[in-house]
Amino acid sequence: MMENYSTDVLIIGGGAAGLFAAIRLSEMKPDLKIIVVDKADIRRSGCLAAGVNALNAYIGAGHTPEDYVAYALKDAHGIADKNLLLTMAKKLNSVTAKIEQLGLVIFKDENNNYVTRGWRNVKINGENIKPILAAAVKNFPNVKIFNHVNVAEFLRDGDKILGAYGFSTRKKIFYNFAAKTTLIATGGASGIYLPNHAGGSRHQIWYSPFNTGAGYAMGIRAGAEMTTFEMRFIALRCKDTIAPTGTLAQGVKAEQINSFGEFYQKNYGNTTSERVYAVTAENLAGRAPCYLKTVGITFAQEKDLLNAYLNMAPAQTLRWIETEQLPKNFNVEICGTEPYIIGGHTAAGYWVNVNRQTTLKNLFAIGDVAGGCPQKYVTGAFAEAEIAAEKIIAQIDEIETPARKDFDVAEFEKFFANEEFFSVDDLENAMQSTMDEYAGGLTQNYRFNEQQLNLAAKNIQRLENLSEKLRAADMYDLLKIFELRERLTVAKVLIEHLRARRETRWAGFAQNLDYPNRDEKFNCFVNSVTSDGATKIIFRELEND
Amino acid sequence: MIKIDENKCVGCGRCVDICPGNLFFLEKSCVKMRDVRDCWGCCACVKICPAKAICYQLAADLGGTGAKLFAEDSPQKLTWQILKTNGEKIILEVDKARANKF
Numbered sequence: 001m002m003e004n005y006s007t008d009v010l011i012i013g014g015g016a017a018g019l020f021a022a023i024r025l026s027e028m029k030p031d032l033k034i035i036v037v038d039k040a041d042i043r044r045s046g047c048l049a050a051g052v053n054a055l056n057a058y059i060g061a062g063h064t065p066e067d068y069v070a071y072a073l074k075d076a077h078g079i080a081d082k083n084l085l086l087t088m089a090k091k092l093n094s095v096t097a098k099i100e101q102l103g104l105v106i107f108k109d110e111n112n113n114y115v116t117r118g119w120r121n122v123k124i125n126g127e128n129i130k131p132i133l134a135a136a137v138k139n140f141p142n143v144k145i146f147n148h149v150n151v152a153e154f155l156r157d158g159d160k161i162l163g164a165y166g167f168s169t170r171k172k173i174f175y176n177f178a179a180k181t182t183l184i185a186t187g188g189a190s191g192i193y194l195p196n197h198a199g200g201s202r203h204q205i206w207y208s209p210f211n212t213g214a215g216y217a218m219g220i221r222a223g224a225e226m227t228t229f230e231m232r233f234i235a236l237r238c239k240d241t242i243a244p245t246g247t248l249a250q251g252v253k254a255e256q257i258n259s260f261g262e263f264y265q266k267n268y269g270n271t272t273s274e275r276v277y278a279v280t281a282e283n284l285a286g287r288a289p290c291y292l293k294t295v296g297i298t299f300a301q302e303k304d305l306l307n308a309y310l311n312m313a314p315a316q317t318l319r320w321i322e323t324e325q326l327p328k329n330f331n332v333e334i335c336g337t338e339p340y341i342i343g344g345h346t347a348a349g350y351w352v353n354v355n356r357q358t359t360l361k362n363l364f365a366i367g368d369v370a371g372g373c374p375q376k377y378v379t380g381a382f383a384e385a386e387i388a389a390e391k392i393i394a395q396i397d398e399i400e401t402p403a404r405k406d407f408d409v410a411e412f413e414k415f416f417a418n419e420e421f422f423s424v425d426d427l428e429n430a431m432q433s434t435m436d437e438y439a440g441g442l443t444q445n446y447r448f449n450e451q452q453l454n455l456a457a458k459n460i461q462r463l464e465n466l467s468e469k470l471r472a473a474d475m476y477d478l479l480k481i482f483e484l485r486e487r488l489t490v491a492k493v494l495i496e497h498l499r500a501r502r503e504t505r506w507a508g509f510a511q512n513l514d515y516p517n518r519d520e521k522f523n524c525f526v527n528s529v530t531s532d533g534a535t536k537i538i539f540r541e542l543e544n545d
Numbered sequence: 546m547i548k549i550d551e552n553k554c555v556g557c558g559r560c561v562d563i564c565p566g567n568l569f570f571l572e573k574s575c576v577k578m579r580d581v582r583d584c585w586g587c588c589a590c591v592k593i594c595p596a597k598a599i600c601y602q603l604a605a606d607l608g609g610t611g612a613k614l615f616a617e618d619s620p621q622k623l624t625w626q627i628l629k630t631n632g633e634k635i636i637l638e639v640d641k642a643r644a645n646k647f
Binding site: 039040041043044045046049050053054105106107108117123124125127128147148169170197199200201202203204205208209210240241247250251252301304305306307308310311313314315317318319321322323476479 | 589
């Protein structure tokens with residue numbers, strides 16, 4: 001069965017960024033027709049399903065948006081866009097006020113001022129941030145929500161985006177969404193590399209295992225320019241549960257300590273990638289395990305920590321309690337994760353201008369899928385949602401409603417006709433192992449060389465060819481096939497980016513063993529455009545001076 | 546990982562709708578998980594289940610000892626309950642009007 005819809009704005013992805021955009025657009029133009037499509041349910045979809053424990057991007061008293069730009073540029077070792085950062089930073093505080101108005105509880109002092117953690121973080125109760133956003137969106141009658149619909153591909157005419165199409169994750173229904181303007185907000189990509197755990201705990205990972213890089217893959221296939229995929233993100237996490245560490249490091253000021261009892265982090269610097277590198281280097285030097293020193297915190301601090309983790313990563317609280325190794329008495333072991341591609345933390349993603357317009361006509365990108373603007377976190381994603389919304393409203397009247405463009409359902413149907421073959425799990429495993437071994441995964445301590453990347457590229461191509469033959473018995477199987485193929489597309493482009501940056505810029509995130517040092521020649525963006533399956537690298541100047 | 550108590554499941558389908566991974570399905574008025582290895586551990590299903598038929602357990606490779614984590618959601622507070630294997634029950638209440646201190 002086929003369902004056809006026509007709308008002014010199509011928002012793909014009902015996570016924090018997508019929903020905030022729907023709200024802003026509706027406020028500015030209440031009669032604007034908006035469709036939000038999500039492959040799950042917007043109340044708990046995306047990377048904030050479990051909640052979030054702090055708003056990590058905020059301009060505290062005595063600081064300016066320019067300070068935030070300087071901080072983010074330094075943290076990215078220079079590879080970020082100053083103008084993207086500044087336009088985001090200028091909105092951080094107003095979007096914070098707005099999410100509070102929508103119902104998010106923010107910690108305040110007796111004078112009703114936010115209590116900040118450092119100068120950039122606001123403490124909240126963010127367990128229900130997604131239900132709050134979903135409820136706010138449902139108040140706007142102009143917004144139509146499609147839950148459990150997976151968007152697979154853009155509808156386009158050359159480089160002009162005319163909407164998108166996809167399928168229900170439950171019933172054999174295909175969807176065609178024609179739109180004047182399309183906003184992609186599908187998040188980043190996890191699951192490309194072998195994760196910390198195998199088997200039953202394979203999805204006990206930091207970033208949502210359901211964020212497959214769908215938006216990147218759709219953009220790559222449509223010829224959009226992408227940036228900085230080689231700046232992978234490795235998160236520093238609590239061992240086993242892969243729960244966040246920022247709450248310990250910033251909340252109770254827990255410092256990194258090795259098994260020799262040495263506070264080693266000062267030897268490595270304090271950017272995000274340097275903090276990860278510190279743990280890798282200490283482990284390799286034989287001083288593992290590494291911990292965050294929580295021993296000695298007060299009983300009251302411990303109680304607050306237990307609650308804080310319940311609001312974002314309940315497994316950690318459960319672990320503390322059931323193992324009876326509470327943080328007051330036992331330090332918390334830490335580790336790095338497998339690499340992710342995620343524009344909310346690093347500069348990886350769509351190449352966008354200050355209005356968050358991509359290189360494809362009538363396509364905007366925001367949040368984790370948008371590049372060039374690291375350290376955006378939740379409030380930065382909100383800021384980008386507002387920036388894009390304002391530009392969309394400014395030009396929507398000039399855009400004609402596109403005529404319906406049909407797509408070929410054979411693209412989907414063929415997977416139902418395929419014979420029994422390898423499973424999605426088989427190929428996913430092969431992809432993750434290849435990326436881990438040859439493209440700088442966790443077991444390789446994030447190291448690789450060019451010869452290994454060549455092997456990785458060959459293997460990923462082979463797997464992509466094999467994936468054509470996968471068999472789907474139902475719509476959920478079809479979803480899994482598309483998710484795997486999205487990851488393979490992202491992996492292919494990622495390998496080309498890793499190959500192109502012939503230096504080591506962020507040692508904690510990736511070490512190119514052929515080029516182990518930073519090289520000032522690479523004070524530039526590594527961008528790419530893919531056409532007919534071939535990825536062409538484009539070096540673009542940084543405009544930060 | 547998620548454990549479903551089929552005797553308690555009322556077949557309401559709320560978990561089927563809420564799971565960000567589309568991992569649940571209904572079979573004969575009882576919910577099932579497609580592949581428990583695919584669960585992220587976000588606990589959206591644990592919070593929304595009206596019958597406490599779903600709990601989260603730490604897998605053995607994560608340090609788990611068999612304790613069960615349940616939740617009861619209300620507009621004012623989220624009440625978490627940890628049931629240890631020795632029968633000990635620990636209640637943790639999170640007041641929704643109160644922010645984290647960290």
